[in-house]
Amino acid sequence: MARLFVTGGHGMVGSNLRAHPGIAAWQVLAPARAELDLCDAVALRDWLARHRPDAVVHAAGVVGGIQANMAEPLRYLAENARIGLNLITACREIGVPVLLNLSSSCVYPRDLHRDLAEEQILTGPLEPSNEGYALAKIMAMRLVDHACRENPALQWRTLIPCNLYGPFDTFDPGRSHLLPAIIHKIHRARIEGRDRVEIWGDGQARREFMHASDLADAILRALADPSAVPAVMNVGPGVDHAIEDYYRLVAGVVGWQGRFVHDLGKPVGMRRKLLSVARQAAWGWAPRIGLAEGVAATYAWYLEQQP
Ligand SMILES: NC(=O)C1=CN([C@@H]2O[C@H](COP(=O)(O)OP(=O)(O)OC[C@H]3O[C@@H](n4cnc5c(N)ncnc54)[C@H](OP(=O)(O)O)[C@@H]3O)[C@@H](O)[C@H]2O)C=CC1
Numbered sequence: 001m002a003r004l005f006v007t008g009g010h011g012m013v014g015s016n017l018r019a020h021p022g023i024a025a026w027q028v029l030a031p032a033r034a035e036l037d038l039c040d041a042v043a044l045r046d047w048l049a050r051h052r053p054d055a056v057v058h059a060a061g062v063v064g065g066i067q068a069n070m071a072e073p074l075r076y077l078a079e080n081a082r083i084g085l086n087l088i089t090a091c092r093e094i095g096v097p098v099l100l101n102l103s104s105s106c107v108y109p110r111d112l113h114r115d116l117a118e119e120q121i122l123t124g125p126l127e128p129s130n131e132g133y134a135l136a137k138i139m140a141m142r143l144v145d146h147a148c149r150e151n152p153a154l155q156w157r158t159l160i161p162c163n164l165y166g167p168f169d170t171f172d173p174g175r176s177h178l179l180p181a182i183i184h185k186i187h188r189a190r191i192e193g194r195d196r197v198e199i200w201g202d203g204q205a206r207r208e209f210m211h212a213s214d215l216a217d218a219i220l221r222a223l224a225d226p227s228a229v230p231a232v233m234n235v236g237p238g239v240d241h242a243i244e245d246y247y248r249l250v251a252g253v254v255g256w257q258g259r260f261v262h263d264l265g266k267p268v269g270m271r272r273k274l275l276s277v278a279r280q281a282a283w284g285w286a287p288r289i290g291l292a293e294g295v296a297a298t299y300a301w302y303l304e305q306q307p
Pocket residue numbers: 007008009010011012013014032033036037038039058059060061062063083102103104105161162163164165168169170177
């Protein structure tokens with residue numbers, strides 16, 4: 001059975017990938033950070049030389065919502081750059097034939113808003129709230145690109161997912177992205193009997209969300225035939241919603257009937273970042289999990305984790 005090295009295999013994306021039924025086609029190697037720190041270039045190179053995986057999915061990173069990115073920009077840039085550089089150069093040295101590098105929709109210029117198409121990356125200034133993280137992601141994408149130019153036999157690709165949610169997400173308010181943040185806030189409001197929940201910003205910014213299990217599905221399809229995947233490809237539903245719509249949806253799922261207030265002092269970031277899914281459509285794939293269904297399943301998972 002072919003060996004698949006999943007970096008970040010215990011994070012949200014990695015865990016959803018390992019939980020997907022299609023993963024049975026692979027022997028998965030998913031060392032936790034305590035076992036293999038990707039910031040340690042020597043340890044990583046030795047590990048790769050020992051295990052010689054047939055394919056790598058790069059899903060490790062220092063990841064967080066807008067506030068965490070703004071609080072620690074140096075860490076988001078430096079650690080993600082280091083992890084990306086270490087992994088990609090070591091895979092090149094070892095000659096790993098297949099690599100899927102996960103990027104993020106924050107790599108797009110801040111002023112584009114919609115129809116974000118892969119060729120528009122590096123055509124304008126980045127959104128300041130996550131510039132460091134985005135620069136590290138762009139560097140990793142370029143490393144993949146250059147490695148493939150040097151050695152066209154490599155089947156290395158970069159997938160650019162929209163915002164993600166699902167089981168195994170981070171619900172800690174200091175680090176969470178929008179959807180887990182809302183689930184946690186509204187759940188706490190319900191059990192504490194509070195009738196007000198605070199939305200960051202005016203609620204009019206828009207975000208595109210996909211269930212992480214759908215991303216896992218795309219990753220497994222890409223691994224099955226990497227030659228059919230464009231060098232760089234957005235992955236998402238191609239539909240976005242206003243922040244306040246996500247709050248209303250979660251309130252319905254949680255069964256909380258209160259009112260929303262706005263904190264206009266909180267960071268909002270990009271007003272909109274809707275991906276073009278033209279390449280994904282040409283590849284013949286689309287996500288399947290509807291938002292209401294996915295949020296309900298994620299809330300059920302969240303409830304199971306409560307003490
Ligand atoms: N979540 C989202 O909305 C989106 C995510 N992505 C991308 O998907 C990928 C996965 O994100 P996601 O699963 O959400 O993030 P998580 O934070 O859930 O998982 C990231 C994983 O990377 C691990 N990691 C971080 N640093 C190191 C290190 N030095 N050595 C070894 N492991 C390390 C973490 O380990 P530990 O827990 O021990 O720190 C964690 O298991 C990232 O590349 C991210 O940029 C792209 C678009 C949207």
